[in-house]
Amino acid sequence: MDNINILLIDDEIEFIETLAERFELRGYTSKIAGDGESGISMIAKESFDIVILDLMMPGLSGLDTLRQIKDIDKTLPVIMLTGHGSTKDGMKGMRMGAFDFLMKPLDINELLEKIKLALSESSKG
Amino acid sequence: MTQVENSDNKAAFMGRVTASVTHEIQNVLAIIKETSGLMEDFFLLQKSGDPQNIEEKLDTCIKTIKKQTYRGVNLTSGLNVFAHTADSSHVSINIFETITKMIFITKRLFIQKGVDVSIVECSKPYSLNTDPVLFQMAVFSCIECLIDNFVTKASITLSIQSIDNRTAIQFLYNDDTLTYEDYSQKIVPGDQWTKITLLCEQIGLTAEVAADSPAILIFFK
Numbered sequence: 001m002d003n004i005n006i007l008l009i010d011d012e013i014e015f016i017e018t019l020a021e022r023f024e025l026r027g028y029t030s031k032i033a034g035d036g037e038s039g040i041s042m043i044a045k046e047s048f049d050i051v052i053l054d055l056m057m058p059g060l061s062g063l064d065t066l067r068q069i070k071d072i073d074k075t076l077p078v079i080m081l082t083g084h085g086s087t088k089d090g091m092k093g094m095r096m097g098a099f100d101f102l103m104k105p106l107d108i109n110e111l112l113e114k115i116k117l118a119l120s121e122s123s124k125g
Numbered sequence: 126m127t128q129v130e131n132s133d134n135k136a137a138f139m140g141r142v143t144a145s146v147t148h149e150i151q152n153v154l155a156i157i158k159e160t161s162g163l164m165e166d167f168f169l170l171q172k173s174g175d176p177q178n179i180e181e182k183l184d185t186c187i188k189t190i191k192k193q194t195y196r197g198v199n200l201t202s203g204l205n206v207f208a209h210t211a212d213s214s215h216v217s218i219n220i221f222e223t224i225t226k227m228i229f230i231t232k233r234l235f236i237q238k239g240v241d242v243s244i245v246e247c248s249k250p251y252s253l254n255t256d257p258v259l260f261q262m263a264v265f266s267c268i269e270c271l272i273d274n275f276v277t278k279a280s281i282t283l284s285i286q287s288i289d290n291r292t293a294i295q296f297l298y299n300d301d302t303l304t305y306e307d308y309s310q311k312i313v314p315g316d317q318w319t320k321i322t323l324l325c326e327q328i329g330l331t332a333e334v335a336a337d338s339p340a341i342l343i344f345f346k
Contacts, residue, residue, distance in 0.1 A: 012152045014189055018159040025166050056148065058236045083151035084144075104155040108162055 004119065005047065006030040009039035009065065010054035010081065019052075022108055036060030040068050048076065050115055053098075055082045055089050063093060070097045077118035081106070131327075135258045138265065139211060145234045146204045153197040160189045203230040210257040217254050220294070220345070221247040221285060227261045228283070231268075235281075240272050245284040251292060253345055255328045263324040267296045267332070267341045270317040275300065275308070275339070291344050298339040308339040 006028055008016040013034050020030040031046075033039035037060050043051070051069060055062035066078055080093040080101040090101030099118040102111060164186045167179050207230055210223075221244070228242055235242045253260070264283075271281055279300040286295055298308070312318055312334050321341070325332045331344045 012156060014193070015152065015156045015159060018156065018163050018189070022159065022163055022166060025163075025170070056237065059239055061237075083148045083155070104151045105158040106155060108159070 004028045004049045004115070006115070007033065007039060007042060007048040007051045009033045009036060009051065009057075011035055011057045012054070016052075019106075019108075026112070036062070036065030036068070039065060040072070043069055043072055043076070050118055051076060051078045052111070052115075053078050053080050055080055055084070055093065055101075063089070063096060066093055066096055066098055075122060077122050079111070079114050079118060131259075134262065135211065138258065138262050139208070142207060142231055142234075142265075143204065146200055146207075146230050149233050150197060150200050153193050153200065156193045157190055157197075160186050160193070200230070207261075210261065214256045214258070215254065216257060217252050218257050218260065220251040220253055223257060223260065224264055224283060224294070227264060231265060235268065235272060238272050239278040241280040242268055243280070243282055245282060247285045249285075251285055251345075259324060259328050263321060263328065263330065263332075263343065264294070264296075266317060266321045266324060267294075267343065270312060270315070270321060271296060271298045271339075271341065273317065274311040274315065275303070277302075288342065288344075293342040293344045295335070296341040296343075297335075300339060303339040305336060309334045312341065 006023060008019055008030055009032075010016045011034055013032070016032040016034075020032055023030045031042060031048075033042055036057055039051070039053070040060070042048075053062055053065060053069075057065070060068070062080060062082075066080070069076060069078055074097070077099045078093075078097070080090055080098045081104055082090050082101055083104040084090075087101070087103075090098075090103075093101055099121070100114050102114065164183060167182055167186075171179050203226060206226055225244055228244055232242060268281055268283075275298060277300050279298055282297045282299060284295050284297070286293060288295075318332075321332050325343060329345075333342045333344065334340075335342050
């Protein structure tokens with residue numbers, strides 16, 4: 001799990017800034033994007049190992065962002081976050097190629113477990 | 126519209142607004158949870174002898190938690206007021222206050238569509254005897270109709286004003302490139318316009334498309 005580069009995309013900037021700081025304290029590198037469009041342009045320019053993506057954002061929605069991420073790099077693992085009480089959109093995201101989804105508020109240990117699992121699955125090809 | 130259809134429509138509207146607000150509250154709680162988690166991380170680091178400007182960082186965390194707590198309280202208070210508007214189907218409402226509170230809790234729904242909605246301060250205390258939920262549904266439907274019918278991401282300004290000796294709520298779509306033909310042909314033929322006119326009729330209001338600007342007018346006097 002060394003040198004893992006994570007991209008966090010969510011319009012709740014304070015949320016992803018805090019999460020990024022917690023990742024940093026655990027030895028991960030992470031970058032943040034406040035909307036889908038910025039996230040897509042960062043993915044097009046830079047290599048990331050995994051994307052953590054919020055489902056509900058203004059402008060490009062989480063699912064539209066996921067679609068564009070998969071168009072750029074089909075193998076890039078994406079974990080979706082949702083504040084909805086239902087799992088409907090998360091399941092839809094998985095059908096569109098997301099590795100998994102988690103409900104907000106998060107448990108950071110659960111997120112880290114999912115990241116590890118996603119990376120180990122993607123390294124198997 | 127039958128009473129059953131009315132109740133179904135009201136429930137759907139209340140549900141939609143509630144879902145949006147509770148989603149935002151989940152975001153607030155997520156920030157508070159992560160920030161308190163970060164504080165915990167700093168304490169553990171301090172215990173292990175790595176202070177890393179801990180006081181300054183804890184201060185930032187406390188400010189974030191305070192800010193998000195206020196945001197959460199405003200949202201739950203707004204949602205509570207909104208829920209209580211269903212208590213009676215005929216009361217006297219202050220039009221400006223009712224719209225202002227409704228915009229506050231529905232703002233996120235409109236921002237998701239890329240449109241900012243605001244209301245101009247009104248000095249006169251206009252009141253209306255009405256069904257507050259149907260009234261809010263009419264206001265919400267006017268905003269949504271403008272957003273759904275125009276592609277450009279502009280903003281919408283609401284204001285209460287006198288027009289030809291009548292008083293109206295104006296829903297102005299701030300895009301002066303649109304001509305009357307552009308906007309009237311987009312708004313009027315649609316199902317949303319039919320819904321708006323029906324809603325307005327039910328509560329004794331009339332809806333019109335403005336002649337000189339891309340706006341919907343709801344006349345209440």
